[in-house]
Structures are given as structure tokens and as C-alpha cells.
Amino acid sequence: MTDMAELALKSAVADRPVPDVSPWDRLKVNRDWLGLWFMLPTAAFLLLFLAYPLGLGVWLSFTDARIGRPGEFVGIENYEWLWDDSVFWLSVFNTLLYTGVASTFKFAIGLYLALLLNQHLPFKAIIRAVVLIPFIVPTVLSAIAFWWIFDSQFSIVSWSLRKLGLIASNIDFLGNIWNARWSVIFANIWRGVPFVAITLLAGLQTVSPSLYEAATIDGASRWQMFRYVTYPLLTPIIAVVMTFSVLFTFTDFQLIWVLTRGGPANATHLMATLGYQRAIGGGYLGEGSAIATAMIPFLLAAILISWFGLQRRKWQHGESND
Amino acid sequence: MTDALVPKVASPKAVLAAVTADHSEGMGYLETLPRRLVTLYLPLSLILLVLLFPFYWMALTAIKPDEQLLDLDRFNPFWTWTPTFKHIYKLLWETYYPSWLLNTMVVAIAATSLSIIASVLAAYAIVRLRYRGAQWVGAAIFLAYLIPPSILFIPLATVVFQYGLFDTPFALILTYPTILIPFSTWLLMGYFKTIPYELEECALIDGASRWQILVKIILPLAIPGLISAFIFCFTLCWNEFIYALTFISSTQYKTVPVAIVNEFVDGDIYRWGSLMAGALVGSLPLVILYALFVEHYVSAMTGAVKE
Numbered sequence: 087m088t089d090m091a092e093l094a095l096k097s098a099v100a101d102r103p104v105p106d107v108s109p110w111d112r113l114k115v116n117r118d119w120l121g122l123w124f125m126l127p128t129a130a131f132l133l134l135f136l137a138y139p140l141g142l143g144v145w146l147s148f149t150d151a152r153i154g155r156p157g158e159f160v161g162i163e164n165y166e167w168l169w170d171d172s173v174f175w176l177s178v179f180n181t182l183l184y185t186g187v188a189s190t191f192k193f194a195i196g197l198y199l200a201l202l203l204n205q206h207l208p209f210k211a212i213i214r215a216v217v218l219i220p221f222i223v224p225t226v227l228s229a230i231a232f233w234w235i236f237d238s239q240f241s242i243v244s245w246s247l248r249k250l251g252l253i254a255s256n257i258d259f260l261g262n263i264w265n266a267r268w269s270v271i272f273a274n275i276w277r278g279v280p281f282v283a284i285t286l287l288a289g290l291q292t293v294s295p296s297l298y299e300a301a302t303i304d305g306a307s308r309w310q311m312f313r314y315v316t317y318p319l320l321t322p323i324i325a326v327v328m329t330f331s332v333l334f335t336f337t338d339f340q341l342i343w344v345l346t347r348g349g350p351a352n353a354t355h356l357m358a359t360l361g362y363q364r365a366i367g368g369g370y371l372g373e374g375s376a377i378a379t380a381m382i383p384f385l386l387a388a389i390l391i392s393w394f395g396l397q398r399r400k401w402q403h404g405e406s407n408d
Numbered sequence: 409m410t411d412a413l414v415p416k417v418a419s420p421k422a423v424l425a426a427v428t429a430d431h432s433e434g435m436g437y438l439e440t441l442p443r444r445l446v447t448l449y450l451p452l453s454l455i456l457l458v459l460l461f462p463f464y465w466m467a468l469t470a471i472k473p474d475e476q477l478l479d480l481d482r483f484n485p486f487w488t489w490t491p492t493f494k495h496i497y498k499l500l501w502e503t504y505y506p507s508w509l510l511n512t513m514v515v516a517i518a519a520t521s522l523s524i525i526a527s528v529l530a531a532y533a534i535v536r537l538r539y540r541g542a543q544w545v546g547a548a549i550f551l552a553y554l555i556p557p558s559i560l561f562i563p564l565a566t567v568v569f570q571y572g573l574f575d576t577p578f579a580l581i582l583t584y585p586t587i588l589i590p591f592s593t594w595l596l597m598g599y600f601k602t603i604p605y606e607l608e609e610c611a612l613i614d615g616a617s618r619w620q621i622l623v624k625i626i627l628p629l630a631i632p633g634l635i636s637a638f639i640f641c642f643t644l645c646w647n648e649f650i651y652a653l654t655f656i657s658s659t660q661y662k663t664v665p666v667a668i669v670n671e672f673v674d675g676d677i678y679r680w681g682s683l684m685a686g687a688l689v690g691s692l693p694l695v696i697l698y699a700l701f702v703e704h705y706v707s708a709m710t711g712a713v714k715e
Contacts, residue, residue, distance in 0.1 A: 114617075117539045120539070124529040127522075128526045128530035131586055131589055136560070139567050142563035203452075215698075215702045217456070218698075220462075223694065223695065224646055227466075227668065230683055231463070231687060234469060234684065240477070240680075242480075242486075288706070333556060339649065366565065374562045378560075379559070385554070
């Protein structure tokens with residue numbers, strides 16, 4: 087092969103001297119030049135519809151823009167306004183509560199479900215496929231089913247509990263402040279558990295069974311096996327899965343919009359829904375952008391935490407950058 | 409509802425505590441059936457029941473006659489002996505539902521195709537061309553994946569307006585790729601890395617251009633990865649809500665999720681039947697697609713996380 091190539095090369099060199107390779111020919115095989123063209127569509131989309139709006143959003147938060155009227159720079163007035171706005175702080179509290187509680191439960195139930203599915207089961211593939219259905223069905227559509235389940239008069243849950251004699255009257259799921267909070271959190275957990283469970287299951291399946299055999303021979307209990315074999319090996323994937331889970335819970339919009347639209351008395355307003363209400367509903371683009379921009383520090387914190395989680399893994403395993 | 413949750417959460421500890429007392433065995437196949445019943449089948453069926461009940465309820469409501477919907481005491485609420493297709497019929501022939509379905513389908517297919525084309529090129533360039541700064545671009549694309557639509561929709565609404573796309577399907581077709589491209593690029597980068605570089609070297613020696621290599625060697629080998637990316641992106645498009653809610657205002661251009669929330673919610677106390685029928689019919693295409701490509705879907709979801 088190489089002989090042939092060399093031969094071909096030699097004859098080519100003999101026949102045609104160097105100048106025949108034009109700059110254009112060189113450019114055609116230049117990695118950077120080719121890379122530029124290959125990256126062009128992606129770059130166009132991400133710059134026009136992601137990077138530019140992101141910057142524009144931060145800029146809008148410093149203006150008094152309304153719908154149909156370009157704003158003027160007003161400094162940090164929007165933020166000062168929000169600082170004194172009790173509804174905004176309520177939405178921050180709601181968002182943190184929603185994210186904290188829902189993510190914790192999603193992690194606990196998801197990990198538990200993954201451990202269950204990792205055992206020897208009949209019809210394992212079918213069960214695994216079925217588990218993921220809540221994640222496939224569009225959130226809005228399943229949220230509508232929850233809306234019906236949480237109905238104040240005709241809720242099937244209230245009816246069943248009443249028939250069982252556990253409660254005397256119907257539960258007002260979405261009309262009472264704390265009931266509404268727990269109801270939307272429940273619906274969020276319901277939707278998030280399959281994602282956590284199936285991704286963690288994929289992680290569990292990569293753990294070599296020989297480790298468990300070795301641990302069994304050493305006399306480890308089931309809990310010790312989980313704590314000292316499964317959990318450490320699963321940490322990196324847990325970090326990634328939970329980062330995504332926290333990010334998407336924190337910025338949730340659909341579920342709240344369908345179930346409560348932020349009510350009752352703003353008790354379930356998340357920062358995203360409040361931003362929508364102020365910016366699109368009320369027309370105050372500047373203020374809405376300030377709310378959206380205020381979410382960024384929280385998101386950065388979540389990303390950094392997971393990043394350091396991953397770093398620790400690499401350091402523990404003595405891996406170099408991959 | 410939250411009360412129903414507590415036993416499930418308490419149970420892992422209970423199960424683990426029960427297991428901790430036992431020091432004799434650890435291998436699954438040595439377990440007795442009664443114990444597996446308590447530690448495995450019972451909690452698993454409980455979780456499955458909670459996960460699937462809303463769908464059962466959705467489907468049941470969609471085919472129940474109106475008078476049975478609201479009278480829980482005279483009729484058994486968990487079953488109906490007189491199913492009716494009235495709600496579904498009404499949905500398909502008396503509302504814009506078919507055109508909403510069509511809109512959603514067109515937007516999802518167009519946005520997904522655009523994204524896959526852009527991602528294939530970008531992923532190939534990052535993984536195989538390795539131009540200067542490629543790994544930084546890869547990291548930037550991953551970061552783009554972490555930017556949620558909830559913080560972008562307000563400025564995007566003004567951008568969409570400036571570009572003259574407001575209230576047209578193009579507003580969605582062109583903005584959805586910002587959600588899809590980062591994801592599918594990462595997925596395909598992982599996939600392309602598994603294709604042996606030697607194949608490409610051989611092709612280069614034979615005088616193939618990069619474009620020929622991509623089209624004739626890499627893509628045919630990456631078909632499973634492409635299917636995974638396609639299915640996952642399609643599902644994401646179908647699920648997207650906030651952009652569709654913000655950028656579209658005419659009834660006939662709406663997508664299914666937005667239309668159901670905005671157009672079906674009137675004061676009518678009997679709306680539940682048609683609402684549930686709408687939700688059911690809107691979910692079915694995705695569930696069928698998912699049933700056909702379960703493995704691809706799961707590998708897309710887990711692949712993106714593992715990267």
C-alpha cells in the first residue's frame with residue numbers, strides 16, 4: 087500500500103512540479119476552513135435564536151420595554167422594583183420549594199425504582215418500556231389528566247378516600263394554598279421519576295456483577311453492597327441526571343400553567359410563570375426579562391455543583407481528561 | 409395525594425433495613441418467593457399503578473358518556489359498560505383538532521430534520537475534523553443544552569417579531585432547533601466517536617473528500633444513532649409548550665398542547681370528556697412511535713446523559 091502510494095507520489099512529483107497545488111486546493115483540505123463550513127448551520131441557529139436572545143434578554147431587563155414599544159435604558163430599576171415586590175419573592179420561595187422537594191423525591195423514588203428494575207424480573211423489557219410512558223406523553227396532556235384528577239368536585243381521589251372513610255368531604259386540591267403546592271409537586275414528581283429511574287438503571291447495568299460476587303464472598307450485607315459498591319460507581323451518572331432534573335424542575339412552566347396558572351393567591355407561581363404573566367400577559371417585557379434573568383444565577387449554581395461532582399469522580403478514579 | 413407518596417418513600421428504608429438484618433446471602437436467585445413478593449413485586453406494582461393510573465383515567469374519561477362522568481355514586485367510576493366515541497368524534501369533526509395535529513406534526517418533522525442535518529455536520533466536524541478550538545465549541549454546545557426555554561422566551565418573542573415570523577409556523581420551526589441541536593449534536597458526537605477512524609483513513613487515501621466520507625461511510629454506519637436522535641427530538645418538539653404558547657396566536661396555527669389548553673377550556677361542566685379525548689388523541693402518535701422504537705429512545709436518553 088505505502089509502496090504504491092510512494093510510487094504514485096514520485097511519478098506525480100516528477101511529472102508536475104510543486105506550483106500546481108493552488109491555494110484553493112490547500113484550502114479545500116484545511117481542517118479549520120472545512121470545520122467552519124460544517125459548523126455554519128449550527129452556528130447560525132444557535133447564534134440567531136439562542137445567543138442573541140440570551141443577550142437581548144439581559145439587556146431588556148435593564149429597559150422599560152413593553153410589548154410594541156422598544157424600551158429605554160433604565161438601569162437597575164426593574165430589579166429594584168422586584169426587590170420590593172412580595173409576589174416576586176413568593177415566586178422565588180415557591181420555585182425553591184418546588185425544585186427542592188420534587189428533586190429529592192424524584193431522586194429517592196427514581197433510584198429505588200431503578201434498583202427494583204435492575205433485579206431479575208419476568209417481562210423486564212416491557213415493564214421498563216411502560217415505566218417511561220409518563221415521560222413520553224407531552225407534559226401538558228398528562229397535566230390535563232391531573233387537572234381532572236385534582237378536580238375540586240369530581241376528583242376520583244377524593245371519591246375513593248371518601249368511600250374508604252378516610253375523609254369526610256372532598257379535598258380542594260388546587261384551591262387551597264398548600265394543597266395546591268403539594269398537588270403540583272406531586273404531578274412533577276410523577277412526570278420526573280421515569281427519567282431518573284431509566285437513566286440510573288442504565289448506569290446500574292454497567293456495574294459488573296463480579297463486584298457483587300466479590301462483595302458477597304467478603305460477607306457484605308445488601309445495604310453495604312449498595313453503599314460501598316453501587317452508590318460510588320453510580321455517583322457520576324447521578325450528578326448528571328440530577329443536574330438535568332434540577333434544571334428542568336427549576337425552570338418548569340407547563341405543569342403550573344395547566345394546573346393552577348400560579349394561583350391560588352400566587353401560591354404556586356414559579357419564576358417562569360410569573361415572568362410569563364408579567365411579560366406576555368401584562369406586556370411588561372422589561373420586568374419579565376428581569377425575572378427570567380434572575381433565574382440565571384440559580385441555574386449556574388446548579389451546573390457548578392454538578393460540575394464539581396463530576397470533577398470529584400475523575401479525581402477519585404485518577405482519570406485524565408477525556 | 410401526597411399521603412399516598414409517603415409509604416413509597418418510607419419503603420426503601422424499610423426494605424433496606426429488612427435486608428440489612430440478613431447477612432447470609434446476597435445473590436438474587438437464592439431469594440425465596442414470599443420475600444421477593446414483599447421487597448420487589450409489591451413496591452414495583454404500586455409504583456407502576458401510580459405511574460399509569462392517570463392514563464387509564466384519561467382514556468376512560470374520553471370514552472365515558474357525559475352523565476356517568478359527573479355522577480360518581482350511581483355509576484362505578486372505575487369502569488364503563490357503555491363506551492361512547494362521541495367525544496372523539498366531536499373532537500375530530502367539530503373542532504380544528506385535525507389541523508392542530510397536522511401543525512404539530514409538520515412543525516415537529518421540519519424542526520427535527522433541520523436540527524439533525526445541522527447536528528450531523530457539527531458533530532462530524534467536532535469529532536473528526538478536529539479544527540482548532542473544536543473541544544471548546546463542543547463544550548459551548550453542551551452549555552447551550554443547559555439554557556432552558558423559560559429564560560429565553562421573552563427576548564425570543566421580540567426577536568421572532570423583528571424577523572417577521574410572529575404567528576407563523578416558521579416561528580416554531582426555526583426556534584425549536586435551539587433546543588434540539590445541542591442535544592442531538594452531543595448524542596451524535598458520542599456515536600461518531602465509536603466509528604473506527606481507520607475506515608475514514610482508508611477513504612482519505614482513496615481520495616474521498618470529507619463530504620463523501622460523511623455521506624458514504626459515516627452516515628450509513630450511524631443510522632441507529634440518527635434514529636435515536638430523530639425520535640428523541642420529535643418527542644421534544646411535540647412536548648414543547650412555552651414557545652408555541654408565546655409565538656402563535658391564531659387558532660388554526662396552534663399546536664396540540666397549546667390548543668387544548670386554550671381552546672377547550674370553556675365554562676362547560678361537560679368539557680372533561682372532550683378535554684381527555686384531546687389529550688388521549690394527542691398522546692397516541694408519540695406513544696405509538698415510542699412503542700416502535702423503545703430501544704432507540706432509551707439509548708438516546710441514556711446516551712446523552714452518559715456523555
